[in-house]
Amino acid sequence: MSLTETEIKESIIDTYTKVASNGRLVAERFYSPEELQGLPTSAVELALGVGNPVRHAGLRPGEVALDLGSGAGIDTLQAARKVGPSGKAIGLDMTPEMIRRARANAQAMGLANVEILEGPMEAMPIPDASVDAIISNGVINLTMRKSQVFREIHRVLKPGGRFCVADMLINGELPDEVLNHPTAWTG
Amino acid sequence: MGFEEIVAVEWKSFGLGDLTRYPLFTKEFLAFLKKIMPPHRHEELVFSIVVTARKPREAAAA
Numbered sequence: 001m002s003l004t005e006t007e008i009k010e011s012i013i014d015t016y017t018k019v020a021s022n023g024r025l026v027a028e029r030f031y032s033p034e035e036l037q038g039l040p041t042s043a044v045e046l047a048l049g050v051g052n053p054v055r056h057a058g059l060r061p062g063e064v065a066l067d068l069g070s071g072a073g074i075d076t077l078q079a080a081r082k083v084g085p086s087g088k089a090i091g092l093d094m095t096p097e098m099i100r101r102a103r104a105n106a107q108a109m110g111l112a113n114v115e116i117l118e119g120p121m122e123a124m125p126i127p128d129a130s131v132d133a134i135i136s137n138g139v140i141n142l143t144m145r146k147s148q149v150f151r152e153i154h155r156v157l158k159p160g161g162r163f164c165v166a167d168m169l170i171n172g173e174l175p176d177e178v179l180n181h182p183t184a185w186t187g
Numbered sequence: 188m189g190f191e192e193i194v195a196v197e198w199k200s201f202g203l204g205d206l207t208r209y210p211l212f213t214k215e216f217l218a219f220l221k222k223i224m225p226p227h228r229h230e231e232l233v234f235s236i237v238v239t240a241r242k243p244r245e246a247a248a249a
Contacts, residue, residue, distance in 0.1 A: 021210065026209060029208065162239060170233050177219075
């Protein structure tokens, strides 16, 4: 039996609310020591992405960057450092506990150019054509409505704006038992 | 609607060993995957990719 969108969303929020740190195992795979330097432990140890989109996003001072599924903030905070005080890094997440953590991490770094918003990436609480660059790290795979997410990306990007997405791509077929397993949707 | 300059800048195999780094997956789930997936897929369950793209400078309305 297939999972419904509501069941998947509830499972994702539950998983990301309860997730415990696994140390630096994920962060050290994708980020250099220089990139991790100065980031709060909570942000580094709750890195749950599958790549390093900030490295490829070409962020420049003064730009507005949006991080879809910002989690505890590891990519949002790095984006904030890249765009500098004249720019802005916006994190968007649907899990209140992760929003709390990301805000605390931005505050711990003394970053005034970070804003963490609560909302779904399928209906972003972001004005049209207001963002220079969008990053996302292992998050778009979590939604059943991927086309809607890309419509939203298109809507909020300025003309000429770009996105850099790190994510998973299925290699061939996966058995139904895996595709319909809640953990496969939340991880 | 559309995007341009779409480029896959990274493309890497992602296997069972990689999943063990994540606190999202229980030992039971990893054991389930190991059992249900054929051995030749264990080192390459999925790919991790990084893709960049751009919204056209004169984009039509979505």
